Every structure is written in structure tokens, then in C-alpha cells.
Amino acid sequence: MFNLLKTAVLMAAITALFMTIGRLIGGHQGMVFALVLALGMNFFSYWFSDKLVLRMYNAQEVDAQSAPQFYRMIQELAQRAELPMPRVYLIEENAPNAFATGRNPAHAAVAATTGILRVLSERELRGVMAHELAHVKHRDILISTISATMAGAISMLANFAMIFGGRDDEGRPVNPIVSILVMILAPLAASLIQMAISRAREFEADRGGAEISGDPQALASALQKIHRVAQGVPLETTERHPETAQMMIMNPLSGRGIAGLFSTHPSTEERVERLLDMARAGAARA
Known part of the structure; x- marks a missing residue:
């Protein structure tokens, strides 16, 4: 319940940011x-965003005939998680x-x-x-x-405000410095909100994934390997x-230093350490 409330507050913050930019552009x-x-x-995101994202990545749906080993793996894990069988896609x-x-x-x-x-x-x-x-x-x-979807739209609106300038309620032009600040700060604020939504959920998905697979060490090893290989493969x-980076199991963007502070994912080291703690606790109970 707390996670739902937190998410609702954060989504309200994104909507408020959207409205603030709209006010700058047209009062x-x-x-x-x-x-x-x-x-x-x-409304569009609720019904169609999954199709949009899958098309964006040129994902191809597979089944038990076209990708038997991978499909059966998902099937078995979905049964363990007591979930309906999801559609399964591969991205080249x-x-x-x-x-x-x-x-x-x-x-x-x-x-x-x-x-x-x-x-x-x-x-x-x-x-x-x-996971x-x-x-x-x-x-x-x-x-x-x-x-x-909303974060992408905020960036678009911020750029629109920069190009065409803003207006107050009386239709007078807004100071161009304000427009520049909005162009810079609005996407940053949207990223911070996305980060707040995503980081805690990644830890929970790591924990839940370890429980579904029954193998926290395997997920820890996978995260380490993905982190190492993805460094040089954009x-x-x-x-x-x-x-869309927040949707991935590992942030694929190459930002380091200050940019890393705004990552939508927790550090790989912390995720791995938590998973290994789960493995040690399970071994101790056994």
C-alpha cells in the first residue's frame, strides 16, 4: 500500500511539472x-505504451517453436511466480x-x-x-x-518552450532566461522523479526475482556480468x-560521474551485495 501511495504522489509530481511547463508556454x-x-x-500509456516500447526496440515475438528453450524458461518461471504466461520477445x-x-x-x-x-x-x-x-x-x-512516456513528453515541452518562448496569463513574453532554465531544469526534474520511482522498485524486483528463481547467486552473477559487458556495448x-532506460534490468546509458548520480538504477555493487546477503541467509537457514 505504501508503494502505491508513493507512486501516486510521484506521478502527481510529474503531472504538476507538466502543467507548470504548460503555464510557462501559454499562461x-x-x-x-x-x-x-x-x-x-x-490514457494512451495505459492502453498502448507496451506496444509503443516494443515497436521502438523492434522486438520480435517468439513462441515455443521459434525460441523453444527461452520460451520454456519463461513458462516455467511464470508458473513458479503464479503469473499468467506473458508474451515473449527477442530484440536483435x-x-x-x-x-x-x-x-x-x-x-x-x-x-x-x-x-x-x-x-x-x-x-x-x-x-x-x-527479475x-x-x-x-x-x-x-x-x-x-x-x-x-511522461518524461519524454516533458523534455519535448521544455524544448518547445525554449524555441517558441513562453507567455504569462496576460500574453506577455516570459524572460528568455526563464525559458532556458526550464529547458534545462524540467527534464532534470523529470529524471529525478523517475529515479525516485525506479530505484526502490529495482531492489524489490531483485528480491522477488531471487525468490521466484530460488537462486539469488545466479542473479547476482548475471548483474555483474551484464555490468561488465555493457560498458563497451551501447x-x-x-x-x-x-x-526508457529505467525499464531495463541494467541502466544501459553510459553516464558516469555526476550523471551517474541521476541514474534510475541503484549501483550494481549494492544490488549484488543484497542478493548475496539473501543467499547467505538462505544457506544459514538450511
Whole structure:
């Protein structure tokens, strides 16, 4: 319940930011227009964002005939998690990564790059896909796709304000310095909100994935391997659409230093340490 309340507050913050930019662009009318647009985008995201993201990554649906080993793995993990069988997709990309999307467990999809299938052992891949199914079980996937859509729209509106300038309620032009600040700060604020939504959910999905697979060490090993390999293999689609980075099991963007402070994912080291603590606790109980 607390997570739902926290998510609702954070999504309200994104909508408020959307309205603030709308007010800058067109005064009161701009704010109303931005609110209507935000509601429309939330409606669109609820019904269609999964299809949009999958198309964006050129994901191809597979089944028991076209990818038997991978499909059966998802099938077995979904049964262990007591979830309906999700749609299964592969993305032709060398970068190792995976994500889940959809509006609820009954309409969910999981996707993995061909790179992750080549890099990980079967045991490690089970841990990764169990992590994605944990997102489905925790109903994180709708919030992730909606916040990604809204963050992208905020960046677009901020650029619009910079190009065309803003107006106050009387129709007078806003100071251009204000427009520049909005262009810089609005996407940053949207990223901070996304970060707040995503980081805690990644820890929970790691824990849930370890429970579904029954193998926290495998997921820890997978995260270490993905982190190491992904350093030199960019995921081009995410570079073009950075708002989707939060959906991945590992942030594929190459930001370091200060940029790393605004990552939507916790550090790999902390995630691995928590998973190894789970493994040690399980061994102690046994």
C-alpha cells in the first residue's frame, strides 16, 4: 500500500511539472492544455505504451517453436511466480539487457536482447527473467511505462518552450532566461522523479526475482556480468530514447560521474551485495 501511495504522489509530481511547463508556454490556457494532454497521455500509456516500447526496440515475438528453450524458461518461471504466461520477445541487439512491459499481469510482455542470451549462462538468464517477472508480479510495469512516456513528453515541452518562448496569463513574453532554465531544469526534474520511482522498485524486483528463481547467486552473477559487458556495448535505441532506460534490468546509458548520480538504477555493487546477503541467509537457514 505504501508503494502505491508513493507512486501516486510521484506521478502527481510529474503531472504538476507538466502543467507548470504548460503555464510557462501559454499562461492559464497553456496549463489547462498541458493537464488535458497529460491525462490523454496517461490514457494512451495505459492502453498502448507496451506496444509503443516494443515497436521502438523492434522486438520480435517468439513462441515455443521459434525460441523453444527461452520460451520454456519463461513458462516455467511464470508458473513458479503464479503469473499468467506473458508474451515473449527477442530484440536483435548485442548489448545485454532485458525489460518487462504491459498494463497488468494479464497483459504483460517480457523482452530480452539476443546479446544477453549469448553472454549469460542458462542459470544466470533464469535469474534475469525472474527479475522481470517480479516487476510484473509487483505491477511495476505500468508505472514504468507511464513515467517513461511522461518524461519524454516533458523534455519535448521544455524544448518547445525554449524555441517558441513562453507567455504569462496576460500574453506577455516570459524572460528568455526563464525559458532556458526550464529547458534545462524540467527534464532534470523529470529524471529525478523517475529515479525516485525506479530505484526502490529495482531492489524489490531483485528480491522477488531471487525468490521466484530460488537462486539469488545466479542473479547476482548475471548483474555483474551484464555490468561488465555493457560498458563497451551501447544499446542504441536507449541512447536515442533515454526515458526508457529505467525499464531495463541494467541502466544501459553510459553516464558516469555526476550523471551517474541521476541514474534510475541503484549501483550494481549494492544490488549484488543484497542478493548475496539473501543467499547467505538462505544457506544459514538450511
